[in-house]
Each structure stands twice: as structure tokens, then as C-alpha cells.
Amino acid sequence: MNIWNxxxxxxxxxxxxxxxxxxxxxxxxxxxxxxxxxKQRLRDAEQWYVERYWAIQDRIEVEVEDGRLVKxxxxxxxxxxxxxxxxxxxxxxxxxxxxPTWRIWSGSIRAIKEDGEKMSVLERADDMTLxxxxxxxxxxxxxxxxxxxxxxxxx
Numbered sequence: 001m002n003i004w005n006x007x008x009x010x011x012x013x014x015x016x017x018x019x020x021x022x023x024x025x026x027x028x029x030x031x032x033x034x035x036x037x038x039k040q041r042l043r044d045a046e047q048w049y050v051e052r053y054w055a056i057q058d059r060i061e062v063e064v065e066d067g068r069l070v071k072x073x074x075x076x077x078x079x080x081x082x083x084x085x086x087x088x089x090x091x092x093x094x095x096x097x098x099x100p101t102w103r104i105w106s107g108s109i110r111a112i113k114e115d116g117e118k119m120s121v122l123e124r125a126d127d128m129t130l131x132x133x134x135x136x137x138x139x140x141x142x143x144x145x146x147x148x149x150x151x152x153x154x155x
Contacts, residue, residue, distance in 0.1 A: 097142075
């Protein structure tokens, strides 16, 4: 048997299979950092909203009443907090808020219904339709399909 014939018949298919396997591993190794970068971008966006929340909370005046510290938010503080909730709902609606974060934030957003002062400000505001709708229905506003949510790293 000719040596070239032996290489073509016996070794070339094995080399092709090895090249295919190495190529597949290379693709997986290239995609993994891309998915991680997307998750980090989502976490950075979520962190910005957390910082915005604490900026509002730090701005609220604290007074002493009957020997206890009591927060006294102004109408602007309450409006800014409601506006933050509206923006968070918009972020979720467009598929840029992860499920674990949504589970935490949605409970805080729904708690607005229990706060008469915040509801009073919300009733007088002309905007914030997402917040109003969410408080009525309690549904997840995300309009992104499951496949896209998985690709974006929301799960």
C-alpha cells in the first residue's frame, strides 16, 4: 500500500474530526466571555439604579419625634422615588433587568400601594403609566421573549 494512500484513507478523516472538535471548543470559548460581558453590563445598569435609590434616600431629612428618628420625605423626594420605580419598570419591560433583581425590586414597587403618601403623589402625577399599570395588575412588564431573555443573561 502506498504511504499517501494510507494517510488519505486512515489519517485524514481522523484529522478532520479533530479539527471539527477543536473548532467547536474554540467557538464555545469565544462565546463564553461574550455572555459574561452581557451579564456584567446588566449588573452595572442595576448598580446604577441602586446608587440612584440611595442618593434619594440620603437626601431625605431626618427629624427627632418622641425621641425616635423619623424620616420626613418632601414631595420631591417621593416623586423622585416613584420616578425611579417607573424607570425600573421600563428597564424590565425592555429586558434589561435580571430575574433575581426583579424579584427583589418588584416587591418594593408593589409596597407603594401600602403607602398613602406615595399613592397620593402618584394620583396627582401626570406621567408614570407603567407604575400605575403594574400596581393595578402586578404582572411582570417584560415584553422580551424567553429565548432573548436567556441570550441576554436575564435568567
